[in-house]
Amino acid sequence: MSDETNETTTAQADAPGEPRQAPSRRSLIGWGGAGLALGAAAAGGAALAASGDDGPRTVSAAAEGAAVAFHGVHQAGIATPVQDRLHFAAFDVKTEDREELVQLLKDWTRAAERMTAGREVGEGAISSLAEAPPDDTGEALGLKPSRLTLTIGFGPTLFEKDGKDRFGLTGNRPEALVDLPLFPGDNLDAARSGGDLCVQACADDPQVAVHAIRNLARIGFGKVTVRWSQLGFGKTSSTTPDAQTPRNMMGFKDGTRNIAGTETAKLGRHVWVSEKDGPGWMAGGSYLVARRIRMHIETWDRTSLQEQEDIIGRDKGEGAPFGKVKEHDEPLLKAMLPTAHVRLAHPDSNNGAMMLRRGYSFTDGTDGLGRLDAGLFFLAYQRDVRDAFIPVQGKLAKNDALMEYLQHVGSAVFAVPPGVAGKDDWWGRALFEGTGKGA
Numbered sequence: 001m002s003d004e005t006n007e008t009t010t011a012q013a014d015a016p017g018e019p020r021q022a023p024s025r026r027s028l029i030g031w032g033g034a035g036l037a038l039g040a041a042a043a044g045g046a047a048l049a050a051s052g053d054d055g056p057r058t059v060s061a062a063a064e065g066a067a068v069a070f071h072g073v074h075q076a077g078i079a080t081p082v083q084d085r086l087h088f089a090a091f092d093v094k095t096e097d098r099e100e101l102v103q104l105l106k107d108w109t110r111a112a113e114r115m116t117a118g119r120e121v122g123e124g125a126i127s128s129l130a131e132a133p134p135d136d137t138g139e140a141l142g143l144k145p146s147r148l149t150l151t152i153g154f155g156p157t158l159f160e161k162d163g164k165d166r167f168g169l170t171g172n173r174p175e176a177l178v179d180l181p182l183f184p185g186d187n188l189d190a191a192r193s194g195g196d197l198c199v200q201a202c203a204d205d206p207q208v209a210v211h212a213i214r215n216l217a218r219i220g221f222g223k224v225t226v227r228w229s230q231l232g233f234g235k236t237s238s239t240t241p242d243a244q245t246p247r248n249m250m251g252f253k254d255g256t257r258n259i260a261g262t263e264t265a266k267l268g269r270h271v272w273v274s275e276k277d278g279p280g281w282m283a284g285g286s287y288l289v290a291r292r293i294r295m296h297i298e299t300w301d302r303t304s305l306q307e308q309e310d311i312i313g314r315d316k317g318e319g320a321p322f323g324k325v326k327e328h329d330e331p332l333l334k335a336m337l338p339t340a341h342v343r344l345a346h347p348d349s350n351n352g353a354m355m356l357r358r359g360y361s362f363t364d365g366t367d368g369l370g371r372l373d374a375g376l377f378f379l380a381y382q383r384d385v386r387d388a389f390i391p392v393q394g395k396l397a398k399n400d401a402l403m404e405y406l407q408h409v410g411s412a413v414f415a416v417p418p419g420v421a422g423k424d425d426w427w428g429r430a431l432f433e434g435t436g437k438g439a
Helices: 098-116 206-219 264-270 297-301 305-312 341-345 389-399 401-405 429-433
Strands: 049-052 055-058 085-093 149-154 197-203 224-235 286-295 360-366 372-382 406-416
Touching: 085 206, 085 372, 098 149, 098 206, 098 429, 197 206, 197 286, 197 406, 206 224, 297 372, 297 401, 305 341, 305 401, 341 389, 389 401, 401 406
Parallel strands: none
Antiparallel strands: 049 055, 085 197, 085 224, 149 197, 149 406, 224 360, 286 372, 286 406, 360 372
């Protein structure tokens, strides 16, 4: 989660500035946590920024159904204002033909250009040749672009898989694209983890997001297969500081301290890869960590309000840090419990480390015991996971009281290349053609 809270009443809180007493600890069947930076540690917001040729540009959040520019220095879908819905998919590459993979990336790029502009793929859903399947599946016909963004990433296994360099890319694997360690409490499902490629589709209309992934998968038939996917709703990170901060499935505001899309200096320091970071083909890109975090909803719902607020470090109504009045008041970290999520995740507790988060809530039915399979699909962009997600999550997994109510069940990391420069450019061109400085 992140910085979230609510104004605490006198009856609920100790004197401002003084640490609260530790909440009672329970040991209930079914708890097994792995704390995550559900929040504050990183956080970034993205104010209303669409990707333009010169980088993020301001657009109106009220522009319902508007299109977000596809081309730009950075890929859209990172510092862009967070949309309401998500369809995220990780793919395994089945072909071992480098040129076939390159052609697929070109085809995907052309399709992404059209779909983000609200246009149909290829000749569209109603083609001139009735005897052949149409180029577009058609479920988005008549719908607006809905601020659709499509963002691609390359996983570690694209560079080397089972000791094999399938596409001659091993030498161009970024040093920062490390395999994430297994954190305390992780219970990762291999079927929900990893992937050679990923595509993040965000839109204000769920049908538009699903249509985008469906058509990319269709174009890739025979060359790639969907390894796993995740639908998301109810964005859990504020990327527009002037807008109301959303709440997560635990009922707390999330993303209070997220980097805003208008905070150019912070984006440059914490999100965008620079030329000096290397390799050259990643300059202007970022690194994405995706984690599927199941929340033990039923256990949380039986926890007292006092304990919930102590665990988070904020009140539930307003979202104010302990001892403060408003959500955006600067928190008094030492006034919180040492195990409070906000205290542990805050940049001041992590050598200034920050991430730009674009997470979403999810509910995927129930498990065999009738418990809701729900939680947070955590998405965080950063300049280097070794300086951000890994150390922050390592601290949370060991010390965060919130980890008793969470379990990380899916995990992946991707190198997200820079944006597509124009109609002759395509996703990953600098990587495959070696056109980046020091590529």
